[in-house]
Every structure is written in C-alpha cells, then in structure tokens.
Amino acid sequence: MMPRRSTMAVMSAIGLVVLALGGCGAMLFSSVMMTSIAGSSSAMRQQNMTQGYGLSSLVPAEYVQWVTRAGSLCPAVTPPMIAAQIQAESNWDPTAVSPVGATGIAQFMPSNWGMIRDENGNGTASPTDPADEIVAQGRLMCEYASYLSTAYQGEELQRLTLAAYNIGPYKVLARGCMKASLPDCPATMPRDPSVRAYVAKIMSTMGQYASTPASLAVGVAGGPWQQPVTSWTPSGVFRQAGRMWRWCGFHTGYDYVVPTGTVVKAVHQGTVVHAGYGGSGAGTGGAYGNQVIIDHGMIDGQPVRTYYAHLSSIGVSAGQKVTTGQALGLSGATGNVSGPHLHLEMSVGTSGNPVCGSFVDPHAYIVQHANDARVDTSVLVTSNATTGAKAVASARTQLGVTYSYGGGGLNGPSSNLDGTVGFDCSSLVRFAWYQATGGQVTIPRTTGEQVGALAPISKDDLQPGDLLYFQTGGPGNIWSHVGMYLGDGQMIHAPRPGTVVTIVDVTSGYYARIPTTYRRVST
Structure with missing residues (x-):
C-alpha cells in the first residue's frame, strides 16, 4: 500500500540538503548531493517495451510495456520488481480500492495522484488507468531509491525502497536525517511486521516474473567497445589485493555492483564459447556461478576473451555469434559472492582457459577502446x-x-x-x-x-x-x-x-x- 503523504510532503519532511555541485568545464565546488540513479537508455526502454524483455508470461500481456517502462527508469528498480510489487499491491486488479482509500493497480493514495501522468496518450492522467499508475509507480520508487542510494546498494537498497513505498521514506530514514544531508543518513527496515512481510513477499516472488533474454534484438555489429551495464557502483577493482582471491593473489577482474536482474550486455562482438555454470566446459570454476564467456577473436594481434560471472540467468548459448551491446543475461549473485554484482574479467594473449598473467583491467580496456575508429x-x-x-x-x-x-x-x-x-x-x-x-x-x-x-x-x-x-x-x-x-x-x-x-x-x-x-x- 502506498504511503499516505504526498511526494512533495515527503521531500519537505526529509529536509533534503543539496549543496553546490558544479565544475563541468566551469569551476569545481565541493558538494554534497543525492546520487542520481540512471535508467536504461530510451532506445533500450523502447526495445524492452515492444518485445517484453525481462518479463515472464505471468505478467498480463496488456501491462507488459508499462511494467517494462516503469522498471527501466533507474538501476534499483527492475521490471520483475515492479511486477511482483503490483501482485502484492492489487493482484493485478486496476479497480482495487483499499479500506484506507488506496486506488488502482499500484494502490496510489490520493495525496500521490500528482505523480501520475498520461502515459498512453489517451488525454487523461488517471489513477484508474493502469498505464498511468504503473509508470508513476516506477517513478516514485526511483525517487525513494535516490534518497537511499548514496549509502545502500544491491538487494539492501531494493528492500529499503520497497519499505519506503509501503510505509513512506520518513519511516525508513533515521529520525536525525530530517536535518542531515543524505550521504550521512542511515536507514533501517521498519519493525512493523506487515512492512517486513510486504518486502519479503516481493523479494521472494520477483524471480518468477523474470525471463531469460534469449532473443533480445542484437546490438551494433562491430561498433565501439562499451561497458556491460548502463549504470553501476564500482566495488572490487582490478589487481586489488586480498585473501579472498586465492588463485592469483589479486582480484582478476572488475566488479559492477548492480541489483539482481540488471541486463548484462556484450562489451564487443564475438562468439560465445561458454554459457552455463562456471565449473563446466570452458568455464573457470564454480566460484564464478552462472557465467558467459565470449571469444572476441584477434584484437591488435592477440586473442581476447571476456568473462561475465555470477549471472542469475543466461540468454545465449555456446557457439552463438553476438554483437556489441547484445543482451547476454541478467546479473545476480550465483557462485562465490558477498552480494549481487557482475564480475567481468578480460584475458589477452590466450585462446583457452586464462592464466594469471593474461588478465587485464576490463574497465580500463573498454574505456581506452571506446574511441576506436569503430565509433561510427x-x-x-x-x-x-x-x-x-x-x-x-x-x-x-x-x-x-x-x-x-x-x-x-x-x-x-x-x-x-x-x-x-x-x-x-x-x-x-x-x-x-x-x-x-x-x-x-x-x-x-x-x-x-x-x-x-x-x-x-x-x-x-x-x-x-x-x-x-x-x-x-x-x-x-x-x-x-x-x-x-x-x-x-x-x-x-x-x-x-x-x-x-x-x-x-x-x-x-x-x-x-x-x-x-x-x-x-x-x-
């Protein structure tokens, strides 16, 4: 059920403090600012809407494009999450009305109707129009996530965001945050059993609304190298030392912290040589969980491969040709992990299983090659x-x-x-x-x-x-x-x-x- 206070009232209550941000080619000032959480590109969102990407057949066909759009506005909120939330809110009933006055498929309270826009172009923005209310649901969820995203990430961020939607962010953020800037603002899961049950139900049912992206339209043939996800929080970096990396004695890749269910894309064209659990075939060990390995052929006279680990689902198969930006699967937390993320590795100079000396920093390599002559x-x-x-x-x-x-x-x-x-x-x-x-x-x-x-x-x-x-x-x-x-x-x-x-x-x-x-x- 939606919180009873309007979005503007919530923002006023939180007392959001945004200091000076600047400096993009002008002057750079010190700043404290809530983190912007980016959504997918409009092209990908349109592609999602027309093909029902990422959603299982449990989502009613008439709502697929709106659930996909609502779940593509920011990384913290995914289409399966929106779908599971709708099931918990109204069981997909656009005429539902709660005893406290929450209305429609996403159960908006009247105080939040100002968030609703005319999404389907019928000339009316209405809480009883599923298209309008579902997209507003995603917009409001992303706004709540932005209050929290400087300090929290992954599934913890998703749980707190769901709790904020259910009971209001002013019940999730600590009392002292009413006068504090967001980066220093702790949050806690409310003790209310109904809120915890609401969050647990959605988190446990998200998986049944996700589908494997087996046939998403391909990306760019050739094209510049690109990062495997649109937006992320950096975590383990290449060659970071630590006892947890026993094989080579250092972190052999780069970790992109993203919520489970984030689309993972090929960084460059190539051939899939492994798609499955990490311990089989050409995989590099069970610690990698579900992973995809792509052979990119000879680049600058050397064989290059990329490894996409810990996926929750895989949408390609061994032997398949993929293009730059093509969806390979969804991020997850399979294998040896401490939380949801994509672990990307890159080897140069070997066409078989990698050795410690063949690994390079994948993030830096992609940045350096993003401006190849292939930028067309x-x-x-x-x-x-x-x-x-x-x-x-x-x-x-x-x-x-x-x-x-x-x-x-x-x-x-x-x-x-x-x-x-x-x-x-x-x-x-x-x-x-x-x-x-x-x-x-x-x-x-x-x-x-x-x-x-x-x-x-x-x-x-x-x-x-x-x-x-x-x-x-x-x-x-x-x-x-x-x-x-x-x-x-x-x-x-x-x-x-x-x-x-x-x-x-x-x-x-x-x-x-x-x-x-x-x-x-x-x-």
Missing part, C-alpha cells in the same frame, strides 16, 4: 535521422565512461591532470556534437562559454540533442552543469567525480528543482 554513429541511427538524434547516439556510445574533470576531447575520453580517463559534462556534449556532424561543428569547451555562444530556446521547444544548463550553486550562480536532452524527459550527462556517464530523469528530483536554461546547436 551511422550504425546507431537511421540515415534520415536528424543531426540532434545523431548527437544523442554519439553521446550514448559513452555510457558508463568515468567522469574526469578536465578530461574528454573531440574524439573521445582523455585523461585529466590526475590521470583519470573520461569526460566531464561539457566535454561530453562537445564530443557528441563534433562526432554527429563529422567534425563540422565544434562548440565551446566550458559550460559558461557554451551558454553564451549557443541559441536560447524554451523548455517547450526541447528536441533530442538540445542542451540543458543548470545552476548548481557557487559564486555568481554560474551555469555550471550541462546535459543533453534525449526526449521523454531524460538527459544524458557526466554528473561529477566518482560517477560515470549516465542517464537521468529531469522531470522530477534534483534537476527539476534548480534553475535551468536551454540551448540549441545550430548546424
């Missing part, structure tokens, strides 16, 4: 696409690339003074427009210069490829952050140090509340 936006958009759409496609090729203040060039990620390879916010949009126009358009480097040089437009005129500039605080209220509009209320951006290029909803949350101006690049 023509394979990502149709030939009659607008230049703005091409700019969007160019920006999407950098999803998952590390934030680097002062880094990023016209042809891809580059290092800054401290050696971090990546983009900051203004260099990302500059790269995207340069690539989209074949080098014909070069916009200024910093946010302030860009605001002064580009043509102003109104919010109502926004089109994909347009740029959004924000005043995130600091001396003089400068325009200190920029993102590129994708459509559907979303933008792609490089947020701040310690994050990666990601996608965020700008119609609610932090970016909807701060001063914004809009610009268009002329071609």
Whole structure:
C-alpha cells in the first residue's frame, strides 16, 4: 500500500540538503548531493517495451510495456520488481480500492495522484488507468531509491525502497536525517511486521516474473567497445589485493555492483564459447556461478576473451555469434559472492582457459577502446535521422565512461591532470556534437562559454540533442552543469567525480528543482 503523504510532503519532511555541485568545464565546488540513479537508455526502454524483455508470461500481456517502462527508469528498480510489487499491491486488479482509500493497480493514495501522468496518450492522467499508475509507480520508487542510494546498494537498497513505498521514506530514514544531508543518513527496515512481510513477499516472488533474454534484438555489429551495464557502483577493482582471491593473489577482474536482474550486455562482438555454470566446459570454476564467456577473436594481434560471472540467468548459448551491446543475461549473485554484482574479467594473449598473467583491467580496456575508429554513429541511427538524434547516439556510445574533470576531447575520453580517463559534462556534449556532424561543428569547451555562444530556446521547444544548463550553486550562480536532452524527459550527462556517464530523469528530483536554461546547436 502506498504511503499516505504526498511526494512533495515527503521531500519537505526529509529536509533534503543539496549543496553546490558544479565544475563541468566551469569551476569545481565541493558538494554534497543525492546520487542520481540512471535508467536504461530510451532506445533500450523502447526495445524492452515492444518485445517484453525481462518479463515472464505471468505478467498480463496488456501491462507488459508499462511494467517494462516503469522498471527501466533507474538501476534499483527492475521490471520483475515492479511486477511482483503490483501482485502484492492489487493482484493485478486496476479497480482495487483499499479500506484506507488506496486506488488502482499500484494502490496510489490520493495525496500521490500528482505523480501520475498520461502515459498512453489517451488525454487523461488517471489513477484508474493502469498505464498511468504503473509508470508513476516506477517513478516514485526511483525517487525513494535516490534518497537511499548514496549509502545502500544491491538487494539492501531494493528492500529499503520497497519499505519506503509501503510505509513512506520518513519511516525508513533515521529520525536525525530530517536535518542531515543524505550521504550521512542511515536507514533501517521498519519493525512493523506487515512492512517486513510486504518486502519479503516481493523479494521472494520477483524471480518468477523474470525471463531469460534469449532473443533480445542484437546490438551494433562491430561498433565501439562499451561497458556491460548502463549504470553501476564500482566495488572490487582490478589487481586489488586480498585473501579472498586465492588463485592469483589479486582480484582478476572488475566488479559492477548492480541489483539482481540488471541486463548484462556484450562489451564487443564475438562468439560465445561458454554459457552455463562456471565449473563446466570452458568455464573457470564454480566460484564464478552462472557465467558467459565470449571469444572476441584477434584484437591488435592477440586473442581476447571476456568473462561475465555470477549471472542469475543466461540468454545465449555456446557457439552463438553476438554483437556489441547484445543482451547476454541478467546479473545476480550465483557462485562465490558477498552480494549481487557482475564480475567481468578480460584475458589477452590466450585462446583457452586464462592464466594469471593474461588478465587485464576490463574497465580500463573498454574505456581506452571506446574511441576506436569503430565509433561510427551511422550504425546507431537511421540515415534520415536528424543531426540532434545523431548527437544523442554519439553521446550514448559513452555510457558508463568515468567522469574526469578536465578530461574528454573531440574524439573521445582523455585523461585529466590526475590521470583519470573520461569526460566531464561539457566535454561530453562537445564530443557528441563534433562526432554527429563529422567534425563540422565544434562548440565551446566550458559550460559558461557554451551558454553564451549557443541559441536560447524554451523548455517547450526541447528536441533530442538540445542542451540543458543548470545552476548548481557557487559564486555568481554560474551555469555550471550541462546535459543533453534525449526526449521523454531524460538527459544524458557526466554528473561529477566518482560517477560515470549516465542517464537521468529531469522531470522530477534534483534537476527539476534548480534553475535551468536551454540551448540549441545550430548546424
């Protein structure tokens, strides 16, 4: 059942404190800010909606596209989670009304009806319209997750988010958090037995609503290397020392902490040589759980393979050809793990089982190869696409690339003074427009210069490829952050140090509340 207070009331009660964020090519101020939790790209979301990706046949056919959309807005909330939640809330009954006045398939209280939008284009935003309420359910879940995501991750974040939806975030966050900034804000599971039963029921039934992505449309043939997940929290890094890694004496891969059920994609084209439990066939041991191994052939004169471990489900088979960005399975916690995540390994120089000396840092390798000559936006958009759409496609090729203040060039990620390879916010949009126009358009480097040089437009005129500039605080209220509009209320951006290029909803949350101006690049 939905909490009884409105979203705005909850935010006011929490006393959210957002200090100055800035510095994407302008000036960098110290900041404390709630973490933005990125959703899947609009292209992937559309692909999900049309093909029912990630959901089993237990989801009624008429709701598949809305459950998929609601579960694709942020990493903490997945389509199977939304489906299990609906079952617990209303048992899929769009006419359900609770004794306390909660209405509809997702059981929204009247105080939260303001979150509901017209999702199916019938001209009415209504709590009795399943499409409208299901997507609003995902939006509200993601907002609650954002209150918690600086301190919690994985299944713990999912459980706390579900509890917040059931009883309200003000009953999950500690009392002292009403006046504290979110990064220092602890949260606890309420002792209320009904809340705990609600969370346990959903967590235990999520699996039956998930399907293996056996036939998701393929990615890009060739194409640049890309990260295996859209958004994540870094954990174990390559060559990290520790007794838990007994084989080589160090961590042989890179850990992407994501909730169970997150789509895992091929980082590059190749042939699947193993798809199953880690201890069989060409696998590298039972500790890896369910894993997929891809042979990428000869790269720069050496054989290269990637290993995707701890999956909850696998959607490809040995011998299958895969393309860059093709779904391989869903993340999980199988094998020897301490929590849900994707463990990615990469070996160079061996075409068989890897040896300790053949491992390389997969995250760094992908970043370094993201700007190969294979960065070709023509394979990502149709030939009659607008230049703005091409700019969007160019920006999407950098999803998952590390934030680097002062880094990023016209042809891809580059290092800054401290050696971090990546983009900051203004260099990302500059790269995207340069690539989209074949080098014909070069916009200024910093946010302030860009605001002064580009043509102003109104919010109502926004089109994909347009740029959004924000005043995130600091001396003089400068325009200190920029993102590129994708459509559907979303933008792609490089947020701040310690994050990666990601996608965020700008119609609610932090970016909807701060001063914004809009610009268009002329071609």
